[in-house]
Amino acid sequence: MDLLTANDRPGEYPGSYYAAMANPLPPFPVAEGNLRCDVCVVGAGYTGLSTALHLAERGYDVILLDAQRVGFGASGRNGGQVWPGLRMDRYDLERLLGLDDARKLWDISLQSVDIVRDFTRRPEMADCTYHPGLIHADHRARFVPESSAYVDMLRDDYGYPHMRALDREEIRHLVGSSAYHGGFLDTNAGHLDPLRFALGLARIAQAAGVRIFERSKVTAVDKGDPPNVRTDAATIVAGHVVLACNGYLGGLDSQVAARVMPINNYIVATEPLTPDAQAEIIRGDYAVGDSKFVVNYYRFSEDRRLLFGGSESYGYRFPADIRKLVSKPMLEIFPQLAGVKLDYAWGGTLAITMNRMPHFERLAGNILSFSGYSGHGLAMATLAGQIAAETIAGQAERFDMMARVPTPRFPGGPRLRSPLLVLAMLWYSLRDRL
Ligand SMILES: Cc1cc2nc3c(=O)[nH]c(=O)nc-3n(C[C@H](O)[C@H](O)[C@H](O)COP(=O)(O)OP(=O)(O)OC[C@H]3O[C@@H](n4cnc5c(N)ncnc54)[C@H](O)[C@@H]3O)c2cc1C
Numbered sequence: 001m002d003l004l005t006a007n008d009r010p011g012e013y014p015g016s017y018y019a020a021m022a023n024p025l026p027p028f029p030v031a032e033g034n035l036r037c038d039v040c041v042v043g044a045g046y047t048g049l050s051t052a053l054h055l056a057e058r059g060y061d062v063i064l065l066d067a068q069r070v071g072f073g074a075s076g077r078n079g080g081q082v083w084p085g086l087r088m089d090r091y092d093l094e095r096l097l098g099l100d101d102a103r104k105l106w107d108i109s110l111q112s113v114d115i116v117r118d119f120t121r122r123p124e125m126a127d128c129t130y131h132p133g134l135i136h137a138d139h140r141a142r143f144v145p146e147s148s149a150y151v152d153m154l155r156d157d158y159g160y161p162h163m164r165a166l167d168r169e170e171i172r173h174l175v176g177s178s179a180y181h182g183g184f185l186d187t188n189a190g191h192l193d194p195l196r197f198a199l200g201l202a203r204i205a206q207a208a209g210v211r212i213f214e215r216s217k218v219t220a221v222d223k224g225d226p227p228n229v230r231t232d233a234a235t236i237v238a239g240h241v242v243l244a245c246n247g248y249l250g251g252l253d254s255q256v257a258a259r260v261m262p263i264n265n266y267i268v269a270t271e272p273l274t275p276d277a278q279a280e281i282i283r284g285d286y287a288v289g290d291s292k293f294v295v296n297y298y299r300f301s302e303d304r305r306l307l308f309g310g311s312e313s314y315g316y317r318f319p320a321d322i323r324k325l326v327s328k329p330m331l332e333i334f335p336q337l338a339g340v341k342l343d344y345a346w347g348g349t350l351a352i353t354m355n356r357m358p359h360f361e362r363l364a365g366n367i368l369s370f371s372g373y374s375g376h377g378l379a380m381a382t383l384a385g386q387i388a389a390e391t392i393a394g395q396a397e398r399f400d401m402m403a404r405v406p407t408p409r410f411p412g413g414p415r416l417r418s419p420l421l422v423l424a425m426l427w428y429s430l431r432d433r434l
Contacts, residue, residue: 045075048244050385056208067217071198087356112379125200144182247349
């Protein structure tokens with residue numbers, strides 16, 4: 001069983017709202033024969049596209065391979081929320097790395113939001129608007145003082161002026177649900193259409209001269225010198241290789257797979273709502289993510305559909321009825337949506353690490369891997385590509401900083417770790433209810 005094909009048809013985008021609305025690129029060819037390049041990038045999500053285009057803009061000859069299509073993976077199906085910061089909070093980061101490195105990581109995470117926003121201003125992204133404003137919503141009253149202290153800490157210690165704490169009255173004005181007690185609004189963070197963003201990156205990469213191949217699944221990467229990359233129909237000899245497969249990596253590299261674990265997450269899109277019904281759910285053009293361990297996240301599309309994400313699973317196969325699965329948390333938060341039609345429902349696979357920090361690794365002198373963004377990959381994976389390119393060009397400062405962050409191996413080895421993960425996740429999701 002393979003996550004690349006378990007839930008999707010070969011060479012096709014999933015039945016998501018994004019795919020239905022996108023203006024897809026004509027298919028790229030299948031890689032064939034003996035090929036050579038400076039850098040071969042495996043995986044055409046944000047990580048791979050951004051790596052390839054940054055290298056090509058520096059003058060490298062780049063081949064980019066995807067087993068399916070450009071943006072087929074998590075990059076074309078996600079919640080579209082662009083968060084600064086990493087999944088591990090500031091306090092834990094300071095404890096783990098010390099204040100100095102924690103500050104450097106915070107700067108890196110801000111750069112990740114900047115790079116996304118900057119890309120959306122390029123002409124190739126004319127159809128991909130960056131909407132500023134993300135709300136973090138606390139589902140427990142006891143979290144509200146922590147959120148407020150967090151806003152103060154980021155302003156006072158990190159000089160971040162874009163966040164404002166929300167009390168119970170304010171959050172209920174902004175989000176039409178009795179589920180929340182407070183939180184914060186970040187006006188630097190934002191949201192966008194994730195597949196349009198991926199396709200825009202592909203247009204930029206193509207214009208920069210990247211040779212893109214689709215339906216070209218890599219079956220092996222030989223870590224020789226030079227390394228070579230094999231698909232069923234091609235062998236590519238490259239000066240450098242970058243692995244950018246994230247949740248879809250499968251068994252391609254056991255070193256990375258030991259530290260990075262796939263999990264599935266799900267989204268539904270309602271039918272278009274009236275402007276009044278929209279304002280009853282979210283007042284203002286904000287996206288919302290809540291404080292649950294299995295996060296509920298939502299925002300409106302430009303045609304006024306609520307795109308609501310939530311629920312996870314840990315095996316290969318997606319559940320048969322994604323609408324039913326995601327309706328449950330959606331109606332708990334917005335009972336007023338009972339009876340509203342769900343026009344689209346889809347799932348995707350992302351990758352998490354034990355401590356929710358991204359996993360950047362040098363697998364051999366000239367083979368790099370970037371993955372494990374743990375649900376914060378829209379911005380960080382895009383930045384990872386820029387970091388990959390500068391590392392290959394000989395400036396490894398940001399790579400070294402990120403690679404120093406320890407990402408422990410999952411216990412239990414590949415066979416046992418899934419049942420262990422299920423148990424751990426069930427425990428945490430149970431805590432969401434306490
Ligand atoms: C439902 C869902 C909601 C999410 N919501 C958010 C959100 O709101 N905000 C946020 O920041 N993050 C979110 N994420 C996470 C985010 O989407 C990912 O972290 C990010 O897209 C990772 O990008 P990537 O390029 O590393 O991986 P992917 O986009 O998954 O790309 C990997 C690519 O590698 C290809 N590939 C894999 N194996 C091979 C092989 N052997 N040969 C060739 N190609 C191969 C795949 O076909 C795929 O196209 C979400 C993820 C999901 C699934």
